[in-house]
Amino acid sequence: SFGEDLGEAKQNILIIGAGLCGSLLALRLGQRGFNVSLYEMRPDIRTANISAGRSINLALSDRGIKAMKLAGIEDKVRELCIPMNGRMLHDIEGNMVMAPYSGREHEYINSISRGLLNGLLLDEAEKHDNVKIYFNKRCKSVDFEKTTALFKDYESNTEFVEDADVIIATDGAGSALRKSYFLGKKFLFSFSQDWLSHGYKELSFHPTEDGGFKTYKNALHIWGRDSFMLIALPNLDGSFTVTLFLSYEDGEYNFGNLTTEEKVIEFFQKYFKDALELMPNLIEDFFTNPTSPLGTVKCSPWHYKGNTLLMGDAAHAIVPFYGQGMNASFEDVTVFDQVLDEGHKDWETIFKTYEKKRKRDTDAIADLAIDNFHEMKGHVNNAIFREKRNLEMALEKNFPNDYSSKYSLVTFNEEISYYEAMLRGRAQDKAILNMLADKELDLNDDLKTNLEKVKAATEEILEDDRVAKDFKH
Ligand code: FAD
Structure with missing residues (x-):
């Protein structure tokens, strides 16, 4: 295999970002026998009481599951999943109708906690002696010609440089490596970032007093209101994570003018009456939780020679309306693994082959996700x-x-x-x-x-x- 040719055990791979993609990549490359060092800027998500930074739960579907199978952890992941068989559509009068995701009963998507899934991937990666994970280390920049990364260590408040045979950045939509490509001006690097006029805010339905679900458990709930919408995904503890997608400044109600308790209640009363009844905690959530932007990042090339490579959201961040960002990032690992199996002799060929295979697909899902934004808001009705x-x-x-x-x-x-x-x-x-x-x-x-x-x-x-x-x- 490629690994033997290149001396798998001797190859040092530095991965930046221990989110969903980076943790899975570290696990898979660890399984293949590489020496992996994984650096994460946040504290360990398994022990620190921190929010994941992005959405609390996500929809995991077949492309993601395929990658879990590859890593041999499908069963453990399934234990964390709540099947969602369809969209539960809530109209403005509060009527509910279930629209199945598929006419085939075995096809459904799964609600999963980002924190639990990320934790599981880290646990599994750490079982390999050849995988080392470091927390509280933020990458500041990457010298992609020398294949070195500069880190800030939040524990000792010092900086240090790490080198490796290759560096793979899975550090999300704000990638430090991508910035270094852009600022380095050493090669032709194309980059685009498109923001939606809508942002999002996470809210919640708490569990019932006896730990049950306040509304139907096995669905992705949607309150589509043409120019904005609310969705809710179930969690194992009986709660739902509710997300409001709303324009920053357009329309009668927007994030810019929902500044008082009265106005927020008025808005929910008018458009999401049945949801409001489940949310005595609305005002607290609304004024505590941040409003965050949504964007699409496309760029190319993803790699610099055989030195560095972007993967996951760092290479292709997309809007969340197809529920595919994580799935696509996991599929990146599946495709990368297939390319490693092809037996290429050097990293540059591997990176080039991978990007050539993958770029068209991640561009496609980015565009489909924008289409679905419009479909979910309006067309479903x-x-x-x-x-x-x-x-x-x-x-x-x-x-x-x-x-x-x-x-x-x-x-x-x-x-x-x-x-x-x-x-x-x-x-x-x-x-x-x-x-x-x-x-x-x-x-x-x-x-x-x-x-x-x-x-x-x-x-x-x-x-x-x-x-x-x-x-x-
Ligand atoms: P991330 O998960 O962002 O991980 C990046 C990691 O790198 C983080 O741990 C971060 O702390 C770390 N990091 C960042 N910068 C540095 C640095 N400089 N140095 C060191 N570490 C660094 N996808 C789905 O498939 N289904 C869904 O239902 C879904 N819902 C979503 C809902 C919302 C509101 C949003 C915003 C996204 C959603 N997504 C969904 C997309 C999904 O969240 C991303 O595609 C996925 O998290 C990408 O994984 P990643 O590992 O590439 O990036």
């Missing part, structure tokens, strides 16, 4: 989208091997790439919506007839896309 959704559910249920919606392709089909899921998924959406609008699709028709119609129209759109692309090239 719209009649024609509901018809489409019902048809797709019926197709998935009755023809489980022949049809998958865009959501299923992205979320439950870990064997196809994000890029392919995007092309096929968008073509299907376009085909169905056009045919529903033009009354070419009759939902009373035999389901098999509708399946054939959708398939034919999808192929036609895919073919047009191919022709258009060839023409451009």
